[in-house]
Amino acid sequence: MATPYARRRTTHLLHTMNPTPATAPGADTIISVRGLSKTYASGFQALKRVDLDIRRGEIFALLGPNGAGKTTLISIICGMVNASEGTVTADGFDTVRDYRAARSAIGLVPQELHTDAFETVWATVSFSRGLFGKAPDPAYIEKVLKDLSLWDKKDTKIMALSGGMKRRVLIAKALSHEPKILFLDEPSAGVDVELRHEMWRMVRALREAGTTIILTTHYIEEAEDMADRIGVISQGELIVVEEKDVLMRKLGKKQLTLTLQQPMQQLPEALGRWPLSLTADGHALTYTFDTQQEDTGIAALLRALNEHGIDFKDLHSSESSLEDIFVSLVHQPNARRQDDTQKALA
Numbered sequence: 359m360a361t362p363y364a365r366r367r368t369t370h371l372l373h374t375m376n377p378t379p380a381t382a383p384g385a386d387t388i389i390s391v392r393g394l395s396k397t398y399a400s401g402f403q404a405l406k407r408v409d410l411d412i413r414r415g416e417i418f419a420l421l422g423p424n425g426a427g428k429t430t431l432i433s434i435i436c437g438m439v440n441a442s443e444g445t446v447t448a449d450g451f452d453t454v455r456d457y458r459a460a461r462s463a464i465g466l467v468p469q470e471l472h473t474d475a476f477e478t479v480w481a482t483v484s485f486s487r488g489l490f491g492k493a494p495d496p497a498y499i500e501k502v503l504k505d506l507s508l509w510d511k512k513d514t515k516i517m518a519l520s521g522g523m524k525r526r527v528l529i530a531k532a533l534s535h536e537p538k539i540l541f542l543d544e545p546s547a548g549v550d551v552e553l554r555h556e557m558w559r560m561v562r563a564l565r566e567a568g569t570t571i572i573l574t575t576h577y578i579e580e581a582e583d584m585a586d587r588i589g590v591i592s593q594g595e596l597i598v599v600e601e602k603d604v605l606m607r608k609l610g611k612k613q614l615t616l617t618l619q620q621p622m623q624q625l626p627e628a629l630g631r632w633p634l635s636l637t638a639d640g641h642a643l644t645y646t647f648d649t650q651q652e653d654t655g656i657a658a659l660l661r662a663l664n665e666h667g668i669d670f671k672d673l674h675s676s677e678s679s680l681e682d683i684f685v686s687l688v689h690q691p692n693a694r695r696q697d698d699t700q701k702a703l704a
């Protein structure tokens with residue numbers, strides 16, 4: 359949901375003229391979240407003691423189903439929603455005590471463009487820069503617009519742009535004050551494949567230039583394609599934070615599919631101890647195994663099939679995608695899931 363962006367907090371703008379960075383939690387940590395909880399006025403607890411460090415220069419994907427707490431978390435980091443408990447520092451600045459300094463390190467690309475319909479692209483992006491107290495820099499704005507293929511639209515009113523162009527304006531606005539950190543909230547929602555790929559190219563280029571990128575998404579393929587690390591949030595709890603490759607390797611399962619010479623009606627009882635399943639048409643057997651195990655059991659399985667006279671004409675293995683991992687994580691009750699995940703990642 360998109361609600362929190364509408365609220366702008368002004369209370370902290372006044373006493374932040376000469377902010378001093380809080381002690382950095384680690385040289386390569388650009389955002390540090392500690393013990394963050396949020397209970398909305400309705401009494402609903404949207405975040406439950408979240409701890410998270412974002413590393414300088416990484417692409418971090420925050421994955422979670424609808425209502426998991428992604429928008430709440432980034433809205434607190436960006437200073438648009440107050441936390442009930444806990445602290446956040448961005449680029450070394452406390453997001454409450456040194457709101458202005460912390461906020462100016464951050465660019466936020468929200469899901470939708472709410473205002474500026476009658477302004478030109480140039481005016482709206484330049485105005486955004488001014489909001490952060492930065493001196494005008496037409497050369498920089500020109501570069502941003504050119505990088506985003508918006509230069510030839512600079513004098514066009516926002517209302518006359520296509521959906522994809524409006525998206526790019528949102529990104530240009532977020533980059534207008536040269537932030538070190540860029541948040542992209544659901545960047546692919548309602549975006550066609552071409553624009554999605556264009557956006558990914560741009561995100562990678564920004565990372566190459568040193569910007570730290572945090573994106574929230576429901577689309578696992580987005581995280582799989584783009585992220586260096588992944589955090590999975592579910593029901594307000596951050597249940598996993600891991601390098602993408604490690605997450606896929608450690609929680610991943612592989613499947614071995616054997617195409618049978620002769621279709622089977624049912625699995626022989628003698629093979630009952632194996633985690634096997636037979637396809638509905640009886641033409642293939644699937645064996646699921648854990649990539650973590652030293653002994654996958656494949657050799658013994660093939661011997662057992664041989665002993666029972668089950669011949670196959672083809673076999674292939676496939677790895678579980680991040681999607682499979684994600685679905686299995688978020689569909690377990692939280693307590694058991696955290697326990698299982700910790701064991702798997704140990």
Ligand SMILES: Nc1ncnc2c1ncn2[C@@H]1O[C@H](COP(=O)(O)OP(=O)(O)OP(=O)(O)O)[C@@H](O)[C@H]1O
Pocket residue numbers: 359360361398399400402403404422423424425426427428429430431576
């Ligand atoms: N202002 C609010 N008052 C009460 N509850 C809220 C408010 N804003 C969000 N919530 C609730 O907090 C929970 C987390 O919402 P949030 O928008 O952070 O989730 P999300 O992971 O971003 O979801 P989505 O993927 O649907 O955007 C949801 O149950 C939502 O209904």
